[in-house]
Amino acid sequence: MAVFDDCFSFVIGVEGGYTDNPNDPGNWTGGAPNQGQLKGTKFGISAKAYPTLDIPNLGLADAEAIYRRDYWNRLQGDSLPPPVALVAFDSAVNAGVGNAARWLQMAVGTKPDGVIGPQTLAALAAKKPGAVAVEMLAQRNAYNYSLSAAANFGLGWSRRLFAVSQQAAIMQA
Template sequence: MDIDDLIDAAIGREGGFSDNPADRGGATRWGITERVARANGYPGDMRALPRETAAAIYRRLYWQRPGYDRVAAAMPLIAAELFDTGINMGPKVATGFLQRALNALNRGGADYADVAVDGLIGPHTLAALDGFRARRGAAGERVLLKALEALQGARYMTLAERRPANEAFLYGWLANRLG
Protein backbone atom coordinates (compact mmCIF):
# COMPACT_ATOMS: atom_id res chain seq x y z
CA MET A 1 0.00 0.00 0.00
CA ASP A 2 1.16 3.51 -0.70
CA ILE A 3 0.17 6.57 1.32
CA ASP A 4 -2.84 7.30 -0.89
CA ASP A 5 -4.18 3.80 -0.18
CA LEU A 6 -3.49 4.21 3.53
CA ILE A 7 -5.32 7.55 3.60
CA ASP A 8 -8.29 6.09 1.71
CA ALA A 9 -8.44 3.19 4.19
CA ALA A 10 -8.22 5.57 7.17
CA ILE A 11 -10.99 7.80 5.83
CA GLY A 12 -13.14 4.74 5.14
CA ARG A 13 -12.55 3.42 8.66
CA GLU A 14 -13.10 6.77 10.36
CA GLY A 15 -16.31 7.52 8.44
CA GLY A 16 -18.21 10.76 8.09
CA PHE A 17 -19.32 13.22 10.75
CA SER A 18 -19.38 12.19 14.41
CA ASP A 19 -19.88 14.09 17.64
CA ASN A 20 -20.12 11.44 20.35
CA PRO A 21 -20.36 13.05 23.80
CA ALA A 22 -18.14 10.30 25.26
CA ASP A 23 -15.36 11.11 22.78
CA ARG A 24 -12.95 13.67 24.21
CA GLY A 25 -11.92 14.54 20.66
CA GLY A 26 -15.27 16.23 20.06
CA ALA A 27 -16.72 16.75 16.60
CA THR A 28 -14.90 14.91 13.81
CA ARG A 29 -15.32 14.32 10.11
CA TRP A 30 -13.28 11.70 8.25
CA GLY A 31 -11.51 11.16 11.59
CA ILE A 32 -10.17 14.72 11.72
CA THR A 33 -11.08 16.51 14.95
CA GLU A 34 -12.34 20.05 14.90
CA ARG A 35 -9.26 21.18 16.83
CA VAL A 36 -6.93 19.69 14.21
CA ALA A 37 -9.03 21.05 11.34
CA ARG A 38 -8.93 24.57 12.82
CA ALA A 39 -5.19 24.36 13.49
CA ASN A 40 -4.75 23.50 9.81
CA GLY A 41 -6.77 26.44 8.51
CA TYR A 42 -10.23 24.95 8.04
CA PRO A 43 -12.77 27.56 9.26
CA GLY A 44 -16.06 25.91 8.25
CA ASP A 45 -18.67 23.62 9.74
CA MET A 46 -17.15 20.23 10.54
CA ARG A 47 -20.07 18.50 8.81
CA ALA A 48 -18.79 20.01 5.56
CA LEU A 49 -15.04 19.32 5.94
CA PRO A 50 -13.97 18.28 2.44
CA ARG A 51 -12.49 14.83 2.05
CA GLU A 52 -9.53 16.37 0.21
CA THR A 53 -8.78 18.60 3.22
CA ALA A 54 -8.83 15.56 5.52
CA ALA A 55 -6.54 13.67 3.12
CA ALA A 56 -4.06 16.56 3.03
CA ILE A 57 -4.05 16.73 6.85
CA TYR A 58 -3.45 12.98 7.10
CA ARG A 59 -0.57 13.15 4.63
CA ARG A 60 1.12 16.12 6.30
CA LEU A 61 0.51 15.48 10.03
CA TYR A 62 0.38 11.71 10.23
CA TRP A 63 2.78 10.59 7.47
CA GLN A 64 5.34 13.22 6.49
CA ARG A 65 5.80 15.20 9.73
CA PRO A 66 6.46 12.15 11.94
CA GLY A 67 8.77 10.62 9.29
CA TYR A 68 6.75 7.52 8.50
CA ASP A 69 7.56 8.04 4.83
CA ARG A 70 11.20 7.31 5.79
CA VAL A 71 10.16 4.20 7.73
CA ALA A 72 8.17 3.00 4.69
CA ALA A 73 11.33 2.84 2.61
CA ALA A 74 12.67 0.11 4.90
CA MET A 75 9.53 -1.51 6.35
CA PRO A 76 6.23 -0.60 4.70
CA LEU A 77 4.06 -2.70 7.05
CA ILE A 78 5.56 -0.93 10.04
CA ALA A 79 5.02 2.48 8.45
CA ALA A 80 1.38 1.62 7.74
CA GLU A 81 0.87 0.53 11.36
CA LEU A 82 2.54 3.68 12.70
CA PHE A 83 0.33 5.81 10.44
CA ASP A 84 -2.87 4.16 11.67
CA THR A 85 -1.82 4.17 15.32
CA GLY A 86 -0.67 7.77 14.99
CA ILE A 87 -4.10 8.79 13.72
CA ASN A 88 -5.78 7.18 16.71
CA MET A 89 -3.27 7.88 19.50
CA GLY A 90 -0.98 10.55 18.11
CA PRO A 91 2.30 10.09 16.20
CA LYS A 92 4.46 10.52 19.32
CA VAL A 93 2.72 7.60 20.99
CA ALA A 94 2.97 5.44 17.86
CA THR A 95 6.65 6.28 17.42
CA GLY A 96 7.26 5.61 21.11
CA PHE A 97 5.81 2.13 20.60
CA LEU A 98 8.29 1.56 17.75
CA GLN A 99 11.20 2.75 19.86
CA ARG A 100 10.19 0.60 22.83
CA ALA A 101 9.81 -2.46 20.60
CA LEU A 102 13.16 -1.89 18.89
CA ASN A 103 14.86 -1.54 22.27
CA ALA A 104 13.27 -4.72 23.58
CA LEU A 105 14.17 -6.67 20.42
CA ASN A 106 17.85 -5.71 20.15
CA ARG A 107 19.08 -8.58 22.33
CA GLY A 108 20.53 -6.35 25.03
CA GLY A 109 22.17 -4.07 22.50
CA ALA A 110 23.95 -6.87 20.65
CA ASP A 111 22.22 -6.11 17.34
CA TYR A 112 22.08 -2.29 17.53
CA ALA A 113 22.10 0.38 20.20
CA ASP A 114 19.04 1.32 22.23
CA VAL A 115 17.28 4.49 21.16
CA ALA A 116 15.71 7.19 23.29
CA VAL A 117 11.97 6.73 23.61
CA ASP A 118 11.21 10.31 22.64
CA GLY A 119 8.43 9.74 20.11
CA LEU A 120 10.49 11.18 17.25
CA ILE A 121 11.79 9.43 14.14
CA GLY A 122 15.39 10.56 13.83
CA PRO A 123 18.69 9.11 12.68
CA HIS A 124 19.08 6.86 15.74
CA THR A 125 15.62 5.33 15.40
CA LEU A 126 16.15 4.79 11.67
CA ALA A 127 19.55 3.21 12.36
CA ALA A 128 17.98 0.87 14.92
CA LEU A 129 15.26 -0.03 12.41
CA ASP A 130 17.95 -0.77 9.81
CA GLY A 131 19.86 -2.85 12.38
CA PHE A 132 16.74 -4.81 13.21
CA ARG A 133 15.98 -5.40 9.52
CA ALA A 134 19.58 -6.47 8.81
CA ARG A 135 19.45 -8.98 11.67
CA ARG A 136 15.90 -10.28 11.26
CA GLY A 137 15.01 -9.73 7.59
CA ALA A 138 11.49 -9.81 6.18
CA ALA A 139 10.22 -12.18 8.87
CA GLY A 140 11.32 -9.66 11.48
CA GLU A 141 8.94 -7.05 10.10
CA ARG A 142 5.97 -9.27 11.05
CA VAL A 143 7.38 -9.81 14.55
CA LEU A 144 7.94 -6.08 14.99
CA LEU A 145 4.37 -5.49 13.79
CA LYS A 146 3.08 -7.91 16.46
CA ALA A 147 5.06 -6.03 19.12
CA LEU A 148 3.52 -2.71 18.00
CA GLU A 149 0.02 -4.18 18.05
CA ALA A 150 0.60 -5.67 21.51
CA LEU A 151 1.61 -2.26 22.85
CA GLN A 152 -1.36 -0.64 21.15
CA GLY A 153 -3.80 -3.21 22.56
CA ALA A 154 -2.39 -2.78 26.05
CA ARG A 155 -2.87 0.98 25.80
CA TYR A 156 -6.50 0.55 24.70
CA MET A 157 -7.19 -1.63 27.72
CA THR A 158 -5.56 0.91 30.03
CA LEU A 159 -7.59 3.75 28.50
CA ALA A 160 -10.82 1.84 29.08
CA GLU A 161 -9.85 0.88 32.62
CA ARG A 162 -8.87 4.43 33.59
CA ARG A 163 -11.89 6.14 32.02
CA PRO A 164 -15.12 4.12 31.98
CA ALA A 165 -16.55 6.29 29.16
CA ASN A 166 -13.84 4.82 26.91
CA GLU A 167 -15.39 1.39 27.30
CA ALA A 168 -17.88 2.55 24.64
CA PHE A 169 -14.99 2.58 22.16
CA LEU A 170 -12.91 -0.41 23.31
CA TYR A 171 -14.60 -3.07 21.19
CA GLY A 172 -14.25 -0.98 18.03
CA TRP A 173 -10.65 -0.11 18.80
CA LEU A 174 -9.75 -3.76 19.24
CA ALA A 175 -11.82 -4.95 16.26
CA ASN A 176 -10.76 -2.24 13.81
CA ARG A 177 -7.29 -1.17 14.86
CA LEU A 178 -5.45 -4.38 15.67
CA GLY A 179 -4.31 -7.01 13.18
Protein backbone atom coordinates in the same frame (compact mmCIF):
# COMPACT_ATOMS: atom_id res chain seq x y z
CA MET B 1 3.72 7.88 -2.58
CA ALA B 2 1.83 4.63 -3.25
CA VAL B 3 2.34 3.47 0.35
CA PHE B 4 0.85 6.73 1.64
CA ASP B 5 -2.10 6.30 -0.70
CA ASP B 6 -2.71 2.74 0.55
CA CYS B 7 -2.40 3.80 4.18
CA PHE B 8 -4.62 6.83 3.68
CA SER B 9 -7.30 4.70 2.00
CA PHE B 10 -7.24 2.25 4.89
CA VAL B 11 -7.46 4.95 7.57
CA ILE B 12 -10.26 6.78 5.81
CA GLY B 13 -12.10 3.47 5.57
CA VAL B 14 -11.91 2.81 9.30
CA GLU B 15 -12.44 6.43 10.33
CA GLY B 16 -15.46 6.95 8.11
CA GLY B 17 -17.48 10.11 7.78
CA TYR B 18 -18.82 12.66 10.19
CA THR B 19 -19.71 11.84 13.79
CA ASP B 20 -20.60 14.05 16.73
CA ASN B 21 -21.01 11.54 19.56
CA PRO B 22 -21.09 13.74 22.69
CA ASN B 23 -19.37 10.99 24.72
CA ASP B 24 -16.26 11.06 22.51
CA PRO B 25 -13.70 13.53 23.91
CA GLY B 26 -12.23 14.06 20.44
CA ASN B 27 -15.48 15.56 19.18
CA TRP B 28 -15.17 18.52 21.55
CA THR B 29 -12.92 21.52 20.93
CA GLY B 30 -11.88 21.38 24.60
CA GLY B 31 -10.86 17.71 24.37
CA ALA B 32 -13.40 16.43 26.90
CA PRO B 33 -17.18 15.98 26.90
CA ASN B 34 -18.96 19.28 27.50
CA GLN B 35 -15.69 21.23 27.17
CA GLY B 36 -15.77 23.75 24.35
CA GLN B 37 -17.92 23.19 21.28
CA LEU B 38 -19.19 19.86 19.98
CA LYS B 39 -17.87 20.09 16.41
CA GLY B 40 -17.33 16.38 15.85
CA THR B 41 -14.89 14.33 13.84
CA LYS B 42 -14.78 13.70 10.11
CA PHE B 43 -12.36 11.38 8.32
CA GLY B 44 -10.59 11.06 11.68
CA ILE B 45 -9.90 14.80 11.85
CA SER B 46 -11.19 15.79 15.28
CA ALA B 47 -12.37 19.01 16.87
CA LYS B 48 -9.98 18.30 19.75
CA ALA B 49 -6.95 18.30 17.42
CA TYR B 50 -8.24 21.01 15.06
CA PRO B 51 -10.61 23.21 17.09
CA THR B 52 -10.77 26.00 14.50
CA LEU B 53 -11.63 23.78 11.51
CA ASP B 54 -15.15 23.54 10.12
CA ILE B 55 -15.24 19.79 10.75
CA PRO B 56 -18.70 19.00 9.28
CA ASN B 57 -17.72 20.62 5.95
CA LEU B 58 -14.19 19.20 5.76
CA GLY B 59 -13.44 17.77 2.32
CA LEU B 60 -11.56 14.55 1.60
CA ALA B 61 -8.73 16.45 -0.14
CA ASP B 62 -8.37 18.68 2.93
CA ALA B 63 -8.20 15.61 5.18
CA GLU B 64 -5.55 14.06 2.93
CA ALA B 65 -3.41 17.21 3.09
CA ILE B 66 -3.71 17.32 6.89
CA TYR B 67 -2.82 13.64 7.19
CA ARG B 68 0.23 13.98 4.96
CA ARG B 69 1.53 17.15 6.64
CA ASP B 70 0.71 16.50 10.31
CA TYR B 71 0.93 12.72 10.56
CA TRP B 72 2.72 10.97 7.69
CA ASN B 73 5.60 13.45 7.32
CA ARG B 74 6.16 13.71 11.08
CA LEU B 75 6.39 9.89 11.23
CA GLN B 76 8.91 9.73 8.37
CA GLY B 77 6.29 7.57 6.62
CA ASP B 78 8.17 7.40 3.34
CA SER B 79 11.13 5.82 5.19
CA LEU B 80 9.12 3.06 6.87
CA PRO B 81 8.43 -0.43 5.49
CA PRO B 82 4.76 -0.66 4.39
CA PRO B 83 3.37 -2.69 7.33
CA VAL B 84 5.15 -0.46 9.86
CA ALA B 85 4.06 2.66 7.97
CA LEU B 86 0.44 1.55 8.15
CA VAL B 87 0.53 0.74 11.87
CA ALA B 88 2.39 3.96 12.70
CA PHE B 89 0.08 6.10 10.57
CA ASP B 90 -3.13 4.55 11.88
CA SER B 91 -1.78 4.78 15.44
CA ALA B 92 -0.93 8.45 14.98
CA VAL B 93 -4.40 9.24 13.69
CA ASN B 94 -6.04 7.30 16.51
CA ALA B 95 -3.75 8.16 19.44
CA GLY B 96 -1.35 10.93 18.38
CA VAL B 97 1.95 11.14 16.53
CA GLY B 98 4.01 11.09 19.73
CA ASN B 99 2.42 7.85 20.92
CA ALA B 100 2.82 6.22 17.51
CA ALA B 101 6.50 7.20 17.37
CA ARG B 102 7.11 5.94 20.93
CA TRP B 103 5.46 2.59 20.15
CA LEU B 104 7.71 2.23 17.10
CA GLN B 105 10.74 3.17 19.18
CA MET B 106 9.85 0.68 21.91
CA ALA B 107 9.34 -2.00 19.25
CA VAL B 108 12.84 -1.46 17.82
CA GLY B 109 14.60 -0.85 21.15
CA THR B 110 15.49 2.84 20.89
CA LYS B 111 14.83 5.63 23.34
CA PRO B 112 11.07 6.37 23.22
CA ASP B 113 11.27 10.15 22.82
CA GLY B 114 8.37 10.42 20.36
CA VAL B 115 10.44 11.68 17.43
CA ILE B 116 11.44 9.30 14.65
CA GLY B 117 14.98 10.07 13.54
CA PRO B 118 18.13 8.35 12.28
CA GLN B 119 18.58 6.08 15.32
CA THR B 120 15.02 4.78 15.14
CA LEU B 121 15.24 4.23 11.38
CA ALA B 122 18.58 2.41 11.71
CA ALA B 123 17.21 0.14 14.44
CA LEU B 124 14.11 -0.51 12.35
CA ALA B 125 16.23 -1.54 9.37
CA ALA B 126 17.73 -4.35 11.49
CA LYS B 127 14.31 -5.78 12.43
CA LYS B 128 11.60 -7.73 10.64
CA PRO B 129 8.81 -5.29 9.73
CA GLY B 130 6.02 -7.72 10.60
CA ALA B 131 7.39 -8.29 14.09
CA VAL B 132 7.77 -4.55 14.63
CA ALA B 133 4.17 -3.97 13.52
CA VAL B 134 2.89 -6.63 15.93
CA GLU B 135 4.82 -5.14 18.86
CA MET B 136 3.54 -1.66 18.03
CA LEU B 137 -0.03 -2.95 18.03
CA ALA B 138 0.53 -4.67 21.37
CA GLN B 139 1.84 -1.41 22.85
CA ARG B 140 -1.17 0.41 21.43
CA ASN B 141 -3.57 -2.17 22.82
CA ALA B 142 -2.09 -1.80 26.31
CA TYR B 143 -2.39 1.97 26.02
CA ASN B 144 -6.00 1.77 24.82
CA TYR B 145 -7.06 -0.28 27.80
CA SER B 146 -5.34 2.08 30.22
CA LEU B 147 -7.76 4.83 29.18
CA SER B 148 -11.00 5.47 31.07
CA ALA B 149 -12.81 5.65 27.72
CA ALA B 150 -12.05 1.95 27.12
CA ALA B 151 -15.34 1.01 28.77
CA ASN B 152 -17.21 2.88 26.01
CA PHE B 153 -14.90 2.49 23.04
CA GLY B 154 -12.62 -0.50 23.79
CA LEU B 155 -14.43 -3.05 21.65
CA GLY B 156 -14.32 -0.72 18.66
CA TRP B 157 -10.65 -0.01 19.25
CA SER B 158 -9.96 -3.76 19.38
CA ARG B 159 -11.80 -4.31 16.09
CA ARG B 160 -9.68 -1.58 14.55
CA LEU B 161 -6.45 -3.16 15.81
CA PHE B 162 -7.41 -6.49 14.28
CA ALA B 163 -8.24 -4.77 10.98
CA VAL B 164 -4.91 -2.90 11.02
CA SER B 165 -3.09 -6.14 11.77
CA GLN B 166 -4.80 -7.89 8.88
CA GLN B 167 -4.02 -5.07 6.45
CA ALA B 168 -0.40 -4.85 7.64
CA ALA B 169 -0.02 -8.59 6.94
CA ILE B 170 -1.35 -8.04 3.41
CA MET B 171 1.11 -5.19 2.89
CA GLN B 172 3.94 -7.40 4.18
CA ALA B 173 3.26 -10.09 1.59
